[in-house]
Amino acid sequence: MTDEGSQPAKPAHRGAWWGAAAWSLGVTALLVALPLVARHRLPDPLATHWGGRAADGSMSVTAAALFPAGIWLVLVLVAALLQRYCAERSPGSGAAALVAGGVLLTGAQTAIVHANLDRARWQDAAPMGIEVVLVLAATATAGALAWLSGRKLRGPAGKGPDAGAPVLDVPEGERFVWLSRAANPWLQLLAVVLGLAAAVGVLAAASGLAGLDWSFVLPFALPAVAVLACSSVQARVTERGLTVGFGPFGRPARHWSPADLASARAEHRTAAQAGGWGYRINRLGTTVMLRGGGCLVVRTRRGTDFAVSVDDAERGAALLNALIARTGQPAGQ
CATH class of the missing domain: 2.30.29.30 (Pleckstrin-homology domain (PH domain)/Phosphotyrosine-binding domain (PTB))
Structure with missing residues (x-):
């Protein structure tokens, strides 16, 4: 016998949508802000494509800010469609697409800014190597964790016994599962906002715009993890x-x-x-x-x-x- 709460976890769903919206807006802001904030230290145009380790393509600083943001908005739409139409058959796919896409694009944007920083011409951009490996590894890890999280939020489905009786008659040896959940959407939203604030410090350091300041990152990162665990x-x-x-x-x-x-x-x-x-x-x-x-x-x-x-x-x-x-x-x- 498999049994799950007869009413959907509306607060959890609402919280997930709030968190997804905050994540989407935060990633958009980071993609646009990274090259624009560093504009005074970047060549214009700047290198945006590498053939092997050497840069072989460029864009203007404005295009480099807006183009990945446009790709990101398309990915957000795809993730929303996956969540809307594929959640039953493939739970966690929408969350994985959203998180992995955000990590991939922000990681790539950070690597591009770092490679072009303080260069006179885009042709002089630093070669890409370990940066690509790190971004891909972070993307795969984030996507896998989001997928597992999405599957955890899905419970087994089925018709259970009448909930009116204080004690149910469960035959000896019959297996059953009852699963229910709740979430606080405001705490989930707060966790995303704190996490994005910590990401700003990390990405600024990774791009070379500033040194890694743990006194800035940790006060946001640690509460983000704690609030997420309690949300x-x-x-x-x-x-x-x-x-x-x-x-x-x-x-x-x-x-x-x-x-x-x-x-x-x-x-x-x-x-x-x-x-x-x-x-x-x-x-x-x-x-x-x-x-x-x-x-x-x-x-x-x-x-x-x-x-x-x-x-x-x-x-x-x-x-x-x-x-x-x-x-x-x-x-x-």
Whole structure:
């Protein structure tokens, strides 16, 4: 038996679109700004194509800023179409195209600026070598991570049992999966903005426009990673118990076996009750609050509560109570 929340994860989808929009605009700005900011240190025209290691083609500085931005906008459209029409058959393809394309183009633009910097003529541009390898490696890595993240956001589909009963009758030996998630679109957007700010410092250093200033990069990069990890959550119930994963890859994660739990229930909570957004600890126990509404709440054998705001919490609680009943523990509120 395979079971997923009956309602789509609308907040997660909305957050993904907000993040994609911020990424698209940020990459566009970087592609245009890199050559224009360095205009006073670049030849005009500047080298934009290399045959082997030697430059053999050029563009004006303005064209070099606008041409890759135009290619990027086409890639954004392609990624949107992939997400719209191919998400079911190929989950993660749209995210992979968007992230890989952005890394490829910004990496190439950075390498072009660096090769032309402080050269009198475009023919004198520095040869391309290791830069190409690094850009391609970064593109492949970013695309693979985005693809895996996109697949993580897709859950198994199928019709599950009635969520109205507090305990579901799951036949012994029958396998099942319940998966649900939630996301905070504003936290996802903040993570993208912080990440782009860190990228500005890295790309400026890679292009030769400035030295690498860790005092600028780290205050943006570290919060970006932390906020991204806290911006989404997914809860998974299998015969092994409950696993709650954080971030786009479901890592880090917390796990409870059925023997660790006394009961499970669905409960409506607000951010005010939980003490705010994110990972909160107060008189209610521990709450992962990313959006107000239904929460899956489990009580451990130690008497502490853990709550996570996800869709279709009633069904997840019912399945957990069925598992708890198998262990001989009381399942109730």
